[in-house]
Amino acid sequence: MIPQGQKLELSGERFVVDYVLKVSAEEALMMATNLCYEQTVEFPADLVPEGDIKEKIVGRIERIEEVDESHQKVSISFAVELTGFQFVQFLNVIFGNCSLFPGVRIVGLDLPEILLKHFKGPRFGREGLRELFAAEGRPLITTAIKPQGMSAGELADQTSQFALGGIDIIKDDHGLCDQPFSPFYERVKLCSEAVNEANAKTGFKSIYMPSISGPSDKILDWAHYAKEAGAGGLMLSAGLVGWDMLKRIAEDDSLGLPLMSHPSFLGSYVTSPDNGFSHGVLYGTLARMAGADLSVYPNYGGRFSFSKDECTEIARATAAELGGLNDCFPAPGGGMTLDRIPEIVDFYGGEVALLVGGGLHRGEGTLTESCLELRKLVSKAAG
Amino acid sequence: MIPQGQKLELSGERFVVDYVLKVSAEEALMMATNLCYEQTVEFPADLVPEGDIKEKIVGRIERIEEVDESHQKVSISFAVELTGFQFVQFLNVIFGNCSLFPGVRIVGLDLPEILLKHFKGPRFGREGLRELFAAEGRPLITTAIKPQGMSAGELADQTSQFALGGIDIIKDDHGLCDQPFSPFYERVKLCSEAVNEANAKTGFKSIYMPSISGPSDKILDWAHYAKEAGAGGLMLSAGLVGWDMLKRIAEDDSLGLPLMSHPSFLGSYVTSPDNGFSHGVLYGTLARMAGADLSVYPNYGGRFSFSKDECTEIARATAAELGGLNDCFPAPGGGMTLDRIPEIVDFYGGEVALLVGGGLHRGEGTLTESCLELRKLVSKAAG
Numbered sequence: 039m040i041p042q043g044q045k046l047e048l049s050g051e052r053f054v055v056d057y058v059l060k061v062s063a064e065e066a067l068m069m070a071t072n073l074c075y076e077q078t079v080e081f082p083a084d085l086v087p088e089g090d091i092k093e094k095i096v097g098r099i100e101r102i103e104e105v106d107e108s109h110q111k112v113s114i115s116f117a118v119e120l121t122g123f124q125f126v127q128f129l130n131v132i133f134g135n136c137s138l139f140p141g142v143r144i145v146g147l148d149l150p151e152i153l154l155k156h157f158k159g160p161r162f163g164r165e166g167l168r169e170l171f172a173a174e175g176r177p178l179i180t181t182a183i184k185p186q187g188m189s190a191g192e193l194a195d196q197t198s199q200f201a202l203g204g205i206d207i208i209k210d211d212h213g214l215c216d217q218p219f220s221p222f223y224e225r226v227k228l229c230s231e232a233v234n235e236a237n238a239k240t241g242f243k244s245i246y247m248p249s250i251s252g253p254s255d256k257i258l259d260w261a262h263y264a265k266e267a268g269a270g271g272l273m274l275s276a277g278l279v280g281w282d283m284l285k286r287i288a289e290d291d292s293l294g295l296p297l298m299s300h301p302s303f304l305g306s307y308v309t310s311p312d313n314g315f316s317h318g319v320l321y322g323t324l325a326r327m328a329g330a331d332l333s334v335y336p337n338y339g340g341r342f343s344f345s346k347d348e349c350t351e352i353a354r355a356t357a358a359e360l361g362g363l364n365d366c367f368p369a370p371g372g373g374m375t376l377d378r379i380p381e382i383v384d385f386y387g388g389e390v391a392l393l394v395g396g397g398l399h400r401g402e403g404t405l406t407e408s409c410l411e412l413r414k415l416v417s418k419a420a421g
Numbered sequence: 422m423i424p425q426g427q428k429l430e431l432s433g434e435r436f437v438v439d440y441v442l443k444v445s446a447e448e449a450l451m452m453a454t455n456l457c458y459e460q461t462v463e464f465p466a467d468l469v470p471e472g473d474i475k476e477k478i479v480g481r482i483e484r485i486e487e488v489d490e491s492h493q494k495v496s497i498s499f500a501v502e503l504t505g506f507q508f509v510q511f512l513n514v515i516f517g518n519c520s521l522f523p524g525v526r527i528v529g530l531d532l533p534e535i536l537l538k539h540f541k542g543p544r545f546g547r548e549g550l551r552e553l554f555a556a557e558g559r560p561l562i563t564t565a566i567k568p569q570g571m572s573a574g575e576l577a578d579q580t581s582q583f584a585l586g587g588i589d590i591i592k593d594d595h596g597l598c599d600q601p602f603s604p605f606y607e608r609v610k611l612c613s614e615a616v617n618e619a620n621a622k623t624g625f626k627s628i629y630m631p632s633i634s635g636p637s638d639k640i641l642d643w644a645h646y647a648k649e650a651g652a653g654g655l656m657l658s659a660g661l662v663g664w665d666m667l668k669r670i671a672e673d674d675s676l677g678l679p680l681m682s683h684p685s686f687l688g689s690y691v692t693s694p695d696n697g698f699s700h701g702v703l704y705g706t707l708a709r710m711a712g713a714d715l716s717v718y719p720n721y722g723g724r725f726s727f728s729k730d731e732c733t734e735i736a737r738a739t740a741a742e743l744g745g746l747n748d749c750f751p752a753p754g755g756g757m758t759l760d761r762i763p764e765i766v767d768f769y770g771g772e773v774a775l776l777v778g779g780g781l782h783r784g785e786g787t788l789t790e791s792c793l794e795l796r797k798l799v800s801k802a803a804g
Contacts, residue, residue: 043568127634129661137686137687137688187477213503216505280661307689
């Protein structure tokens with residue numbers, strides 16, 4: 039038996055996590071109770087003495103609803119103090135050890151102001167980005183420089199062609215990092231210059247957005263270097279560098295740049311329908327808590343497997359009420375050919391940042407001509 | 422069509438990733454080819470011109486073998502230069518975008534010296550830890566202070582009881598972070614002192630190992646504070662803070678402390694049998710590349726779902742040849758009661774760091790008495 043523990047003076051404020059558990063209705067209460075203990079005291083229930091720890095620290099089952107015969111939705115609330123008001127520990131509370139249980143999926147979060155006020159959220163949001171790119175009333179247009187293996191100079195040439203064609207955000211392919219054939223500093227310098235020179239000619243407001251998912255001790259340096267070099271935004275992969283690193287970059291006022299989250303290495307949290315996170319929570323809610331202004335994910339109908347419903351869920355979560363945090367743009371990509379643009383713009387009701395990659399290279403004219411055609415297509419579709 | 426690209430002078434050295442794909446034998450070649458492009462140039466195959474990029478940058482299928490009717494094992498090699506010789510980008514190459522494909526699981530890595538020499542690996546390894554704890558010929562014994570909600574002083578008392586009982590590693594429960602009821606700095610100071618005072622009495626060489634999975638901008642500070650306060654090791658959760666953060670802490674000579682990796686938030690990479698990583702690669706190979714001296718995971722037969730085979734696979738991977746990197750200790754935990762100790766020590770052939778949590782609290786005597794009993798059990802089981 040452990041000692042009673044101190045008297046706990048907590049705020050009484052709690053946040054709620056909706057889990058879908060792959061269990062029968064009969065098993066739901068036991069499994070939910072396990073989660074309440076596993077995610078908090080990590081102690082056998084019978085060893086936790088009556089008192090403040092049992093009452094205030096152990097998670098509390100708020101609701102159990104049947105989803106279907108083998109899935110139950112269980113809402114569990116936790117004292118906000120368990121998180122230490124920090125993102126890493128928040129993730130630890132909601133999905134730390136229980137990530138190791140098969141059949142546990144987070145499908146919803148209800149977070150009070152007292153917790154969310156520790157998150158600044160997206161710095162620009164949709165409105166801020168539209169202003170930045172003079173893109174009122176139309177979707178944003180983004181693309182990636184590629185393929186890996188080209189030199190920094192070649193990639194800068196490509197960046198220039200995209201910028202001359204009026205692409206809003208020209209990002210690094212997420213596989214570009216600091217390889218010998220295209221070193222980070224050289225690439226970022228040349229591509230930033232290329233975009234800014236093109237803007238001076240065209241009047242467009244394109245930005246270059248390097249991927250800064252490098253070694254943990256270089257990310258900050260890379261971010262500041264990119265800003266000084268004239269890059270207009272930054273891209274990070276939360277799966278690779280940790281969610282809190284995005285928050286750190288997003289909230290750094292000395293940077294103050296739009297941030298894009300990339301789904302690399304994050305797929306395992308959604309690919310199994312019975313484990314991980316719902317698409318909306320992962321690519322919408324968590325991305326906004328991390329401060330992403332744009333959240334990249336694979337679009338339906340491309341070479342990945344996301345369904346229309348899952349994409350709708352993401353799009354909704356990027357704009358749902360979240361304690362006053364800015365919304366962000368869903369940025370679907372993957373197999374986005376030009377002929378699909380009208381349908382996709384319509385699907386997202388115009389509230390989208392289209393990520394068109396290989397599709398731009400299939401035009402009959404130059405890359406810049408393809409980009410200008412895409413701009414027209416998008417403006418027409420947004421009509 | 423993209424330009425031909427620069428002439429690429431690469432070393433010619435490649436590393437091999439074994440993927441198990443959930444496809445039929447007929448579909449294997451197409452899916453494997455997709456992976457070769459997706460993980461590198463991220464460009465439609467027909468748009469990549471003949472030349473160095475296609476020959477040297479695009480992944481190369483080395484072997485395809487049938488596992489069963491619906492699973493094929495595909496070995497793909499990549500030029501080492503794609504990684505930039507950095508851990509984050511290595512993970513990006515092997516499982517970045519393809520983490521988003523259902524039915525892609527990494528089951529093996531074959532890594533050449535030219536890549537591995539950029540990883541220092543576990544600083545202590547099994548031999549170093551055995552020396553540190555004067556634990557020749559027996560398993561290490563580890564436990565966690567808990568439950569969350571207790572004050573720093575109460576947790577330090579518990580730490581003291583564990584240390585008086587000769588537990589080798591007394592770690593923070595992974596849910597302890599920087600909560601108001603047990604602030605990080607206070608807890609680390611008191612618990613470190615408690616262990617060192619106990620050691621002075623007993624002659625044991627116990628260490629306190631705090632969890633430093635905090636905000637990304639505090640992890641380094643926390644690590645250094647812990648060392649100064651007298652903590653003897655550090656624990657991090659790669660799923661929460663990113664794998665490279667472990668490497669950074671492990672390789673920091675100004676710290677020089679044993680590192681434990683914790684599986685929190687990492688479960689989704691293993692829970693689906695058709696996605697993510699095999700248990701051996703995740704908790705063995707990657708943990709060692711990150712420099713973990715001990716790799717925690719849920720043991721078979723406890724409240725989690727790992728099988729005996731999966732635990733065997735982890736144990737093997739913690740000691741398999743890996744370019745001269747030190748081995749590390751498998752540290753199975755979860756539902757480890759004292760009566761199971763002989764069986765578990767036997768299962769791991771004595772090469773194990775037992776993580777006994779709640780089980781120690783079930784004894785009839787004091788916590789210290791339980792610990793001493795556990796030590797006896799372990800020594801006896803180790804023969």
